[in-house]
Amino acid sequence: MTVDRGRYTLRVDDHDALAMRARELGRRSVVVGDRVDVVGDLSGAPGTLARIVRVRERVSVLRRTADDDDPVERVIVANADQLVIVTALADPPPRPRLIDRCLVAAYDADVDPLLCLTKSDLAPPDELVAAYRPLGVPTVVTHRGGPLDELRERLSGRISVLVGHSGVGKSTLVNALIPDADRAIGGVNVVTGRGRHTSSSAVALELAEDEAWIVDTPGVRSFGLAHVSPDTVLAAFPDLAAGAVHCPPGDDHLGAECTLDAWVAAGHADPARLESLRRLLRSRTRASGD
DSSP: OEEETTEEEEEETTEEEEEEEOGGGTTOOOOTTOOEEEESOOSOOTTOOEEEEEEOOOSOEEEEESSTTOOOEEEEEESOSEEEEEEESSSSOOOHHHHHHHHHHHHHHTOEEEEEEEOTTTSOOHHHHHHHGGGTOOEEEOOTTOOOHHHHHHHTTSEEEEEOOTTSSHHHHHHHHSTTOOOOOOOBOTTTOOBOOOOOSOEEEEEGGGTEEEEEOOOOSOOBOTTOOHHHHHTTOHHHHGGGGGSOTTOOSOSTTOTHHHHHHTTSSOHHHHHHHHHHHHHHHSOTTO
């Protein structure tokens, strides 16, 4: 559920316990969302400490790199099945390139994306909703203090990880969904749109009544995609994948030599879908701080 300076908070049956990582695991990391085998005192009583001896095979791994030229991958969370991209409509303003990068990461991890637009009391959502409709990304719109029924329905029965930059309202959503979560909320400078990172580490929280878990993560300033190949992005567009088989080896699908233009012109796919694909591919090759 949490990782803090070599100590791991685990959910064991219906209670929490504290554990450390066994030396025999070597350098293998243990992250929020991992399912693990443990030995030792699992009572959760004060002063007790169990030991993680095995990390079970992961169903999914959501990753990012610091920058697009950084070869070191950082695992954000394991075993999630939904990525909730939280974006404010104002204060701070939306960053579509970061949204696009999160979508690429979702497709790479084989988890379902959900776009959650907050603060609709400050700005209308129509333009941003229309921009992501061609990509087939489901969208939930919320406003401060308003009901979260639709979002809760989308979270029900799933393990969802919330990602977004500081000040967009992730912790506010978490506190509204789980009143005793007590996630810190920080202010945002209305001139620069910059907020402080109010959540310092990822934490998994249970929505017991919905049989769901949400993982709140620290605000991100960048989302590098050095680990993602163009073919991975293309796999999220099965209606275009068949047309890409005739593209030159190693084609990034952005240049004049790409055969997808002819495939789409022949009526095999919607031109809007090709533009959506290239939009994500271009996002992958831009500087991660865009």
